[in-house]
Amino acid sequence: TEAPASLILLFGATGDLAKRKLYPSIYNLYKKGLLSDRFAVVGVARRLKDDDDFRNWVKESIDTFGNSSEDLTEFISHFYYQSHDVTDSESYRELKNLVDCLDTTYHLDGNRIFYLAMSPEFFGTVAEHLKEDGLTDTKGFKRLVIEKPFGHDLPSAINLNKRIRSAFKENEVYRIDHYLGKEMVQNIEVIRFSNAIFEPLWNNRYISNIQITSSETLGVEERARYYDKNGALRDMLQNHMMQIVSLLAMEPPIKLTTDEIRSEKVRVLRALRPFKNEEIDQYFVRGQYGEGTINNETVPAYRNEPNVDPESNTETYVAGKFMIDNFRWAGVPFYIRTGKRMDKKSTKIVVQFKDIPMNLYYKNGSSLNPNLLVIHIQPEEGITLHLNVKKTGQGMETNPVKLNFSNKSIDGMNTPEAYEKLLFDCLRGDATNFTHWDEVALSWRFVDQISEVWANQKAPFPNYAAGTMGPKAADELLEKDGFFWWPVA
Numbered sequence: 001t002e003a004p005a006s007l008i009l010l011f012g013a014t015g016d017l018a019k020r021k022l023y024p025s026i027y028n029l030y031k032k033g034l035l036s037d038r039f040a041v042v043g044v045a046r047r048l049k050d051d052d053d054f055r056n057w058v059k060e061s062i063d064t065f066g067n068s069s070e071d072l073t074e075f076i077s078h079f080y081y082q083s084h085d086v087t088d089s090e091s092y093r094e095l096k097n098l099v100d101c102l103d104t105t106y107h108l109d110g111n112r113i114f115y116l117a118m119s120p121e122f123f124g125t126v127a128e129h130l131k132e133d134g135l136t137d138t139k140g141f142k143r144l145v146i147e148k149p150f151g152h153d154l155p156s157a158i159n160l161n162k163r164i165r166s167a168f169k170e171n172e173v174y175r176i177d178h179y180l181g182k183e184m185v186q187n188i189e190v191i192r193f194s195n196a197i198f199e200p201l202w203n204n205r206y207i208s209n210i211q212i213t214s215s216e217t218l219g220v221e222e223r224a225r226y227y228d229k230n231g232a233l234r235d236m237l238q239n240h241m242m243q244i245v246s247l248l249a250m251e252p253p254i255k256l257t258t259d260e261i262r263s264e265k266v267r268v269l270r271a272l273r274p275f276k277n278e279e280i281d282q283y284f285v286r287g288q289y290g291e292g293t294i295n296n297e298t299v300p301a302y303r304n305e306p307n308v309d310p311e312s313n314t315e316t317y318v319a320g321k322f323m324i325d326n327f328r329w330a331g332v333p334f335y336i337r338t339g340k341r342m343d344k345k346s347t348k349i350v351v352q353f354k355d356i357p358m359n360l361y362y363k364n365g366s367s368l369n370p371n372l373l374v375i376h377i378q379p380e381e382g383i384t385l386h387l388n389v390k391k392t393g394q395g396m397e398t399n400p401v402k403l404n405f406s407n408k409s410i411d412g413m414n415t416p417e418a419y420e421k422l423l424f425d426c427l428r429g430d431a432t433n434f435t436h437w438d439e440v441a442l443s444w445r446f447v448d449q450i451s452e453v454w455a456n457q458k459a460p461f462p463n464y465a466a467g468t469m470g471p472k473a474a475d476e477l478l479e480k481d482g483f484f485w486w487p488v489a
């Protein structure tokens with residue numbers, strides 16, 4: 001069923017995110033009949049002139065990044081532009097006039113989504129102005145969608161949250177973590193809670209360890225200025241990786257409601273084993289890429305990238321081991337690794353089951369492969385189950401086989417983009433796949449301890465070559481527990 005009537009106010013309308021993801025997503029919802037006819041989009045930015053200029057911008061975005069073949073005239077007629085400086089009250093009053101007027105024209109029932117797709121330094125300012133200048137004063141719903149990063153440590157996140165909460169209630173704040181919009185991330189819950197063969201085994205009696213890899217082949221690209229101040233720990237681990245850990249480890253919620261699911265995720269974060277500063281090396285490994293080769297092309301070291309400090313101590317790679325000290329998971333390591341300029345682009349989860357008690361098929365040093373459940377998140381989407389079967393022919397030797405399910409192999413299947421799903425959720429008022437403040441606070445507290453220690457110790461960077469799977473210390477992290485990283489290919 002379609003979403004209710006709503007106005008979408010998009011701050012940062014000429015930005016990269018809006019162009020590559022948001023307009024194509026809004027359009028897909030429209031095309032699928034999921035958007036109400038009663039919708040309007042107001043783009044707010046500094047660069048463009050007027051509505052026509054903006055409509056062309058949106059059209060070009062959809063032609064380039066979307067999949068449209070038809071005439072977009074009707075669709076883009078719902079788009080309006082407001083040139084705006086986010087620090088200037090006068091701008092907001094003009095915006096309010098436009099919004100009130102569109103509310104009447106399109107019968108929007110006063111429903112408003114404020115989407116902040118702009119530099120995070122403005123998030124607090126915009127939220128405060130929206131209230132002060134009357135834009136949140138509406139008889140319909142009001143929701144704030146806010147992009148990452150949510151602060152760069154716990155104190156800054158608390159400060160930002162205070163400013164936002166002066167204008168919006170917690171249940172009106174939609175903190176985007178676009179990993180939560182991905183088809184196979186949403187599938188984690190379904191795989192766990194709708195299959196009799198997994199959930200009974202989903203604990204420390206049957207699982208030996210879980211590995212989550214999110215590797216990129218790209219370097220820092222145009223984000224160097226931002227990235228060099230943040231690094232992989234803040235950019236990837238605090239949000240995306242810790243979200244995946246909590247989805248894998250959470251208890252079954254009593255109902256599939258936003259509150260129930262989010263509170264189970266919070267409980268996982270509360271159960272993370274704390275460690276002393278001097279123990280951090282036993283749990284976390286940082287890396288920074290040096291020069292190397294990817295797809296037969298030589299790429300420069302991180303420190304030689306434009307806009308990166310030539311002596312940068314920023315990590316472009318992080319591997320870690322989370323221990324969850326509760327009844328279900330005591331003793332089971334959750335390993336994560338994520339980095340730039342690695343060998344392959346891949347996000348996947350490997351659940352390694354414990355060895356069976358006795359190997360009846362032992363022969364000349366042979367060992368049985370453990371059962372693995374692999375959840376492929378991107379670029380492939382699907383699941384693979386690794387089993388042992390009998391080698392055909394004489395004898396009783398075993399052979400590992402893979403049972404594969406791939407989303408891509410379903411005919412005509414084109415999984416919607418994360419942003420399309422998240423926008424639709426927001427329009428319907430479903431905040432399940434957005435991050436609650438409690439999750440943000442707990443994950444920052446965990447990450448802050450690591451970044452403080454790392455900031456005070458110069459690392460022996462670079463310590464992995466571009467085009468490899470990371471520093472040697474990341475392999476040793478698993479080796480000392482008797483494990484190894486399963487290949488991602």
Ligand code: NAD
Binds near residue numbers: 012016045086118149
């Ligand atoms: P961008 O720099 O490309 O766009 C910034 C936008 O903000 C532009 O439209 C600009 O006109 C507007 N803007 C800047 N200063 C302004 C001011 N003073 N008044 C009014 N408008 C102003 O940024 P982006 O890459 O689109 O990223 C936007 C947000 O989305 C960031 O928080 C980023 O972290 C997040 N994000 C981006 C991506 C991505 O793929 N680009 C992915 C995930 C998250």
